[in-house]
Amino acid sequence: MSNAATPKLKGFARRLLVYEAASGTPADAKDSAAFRVCEKLRRPLVRLVGVDGFRSLLSRAVALACREIPWLCAVQTKADGSFEGLEELEAKLDSRAITEGEVVLVGQLLGLLVIFIGPALTLRLLHETWPKWTISNWEKDYRYEEK
Structure with a gap:
């Protein structure tokens, strides 16, 4: 499993991050959109796989993402199951690098979810977490390709 995030999943992750950034409150401004996405997914995923399972999933997403975005290797x-070091790293980077890192990280997390629980349950989880977000693009844009 060298790369869980297909280009289509990265595009989907980008749209999710844009939605999350736009829907955040001013108090959320200090947290990255990727942090908020992962934090919102934590509760339903902990119910599904437990704290250790969620931490393992997130750690694997970071490990896969840091192959493509080296600065993510410093995130613990x-x-x-929360991140350590993300805010400090983002303070040192330009917005383009931050955005690309967040897209790759969330894309890897979504890719792992698709691998482990399937596209239908992943879609359901996203819809339950962001009920006001129109995620009809999932069916149109994403087709799970077996390898």
Whole structure:
């Protein structure tokens, strides 16, 4: 499993991040959109796979993403499944690098979800987490390709 995020999943991740950034409150401005996406997915995923399972999934997403975006290798996943070091790194990077890193990270997380729970359950999880987000593009843009 060298790359869980297809180009279509990265495009989907980009749209999700744009939606999350636009829907955030001013108090959320200090947190990255990727942090908020992962944080919102934490609760339903912990119910599904437990804290250790969520942490493992997130750690694997970071490991896969850092192959493409080297600065992500410095991000650590804490015991509770939250990130450590993301805000400090983002303070040192330009907005383009941050955006690309967030897209790759969230794309990898979505790709792992598709691999482990399938596209239908992944879509359901996203819809339950962001009920006001129109995610009809999932069916149109994303086709799970077996390898």
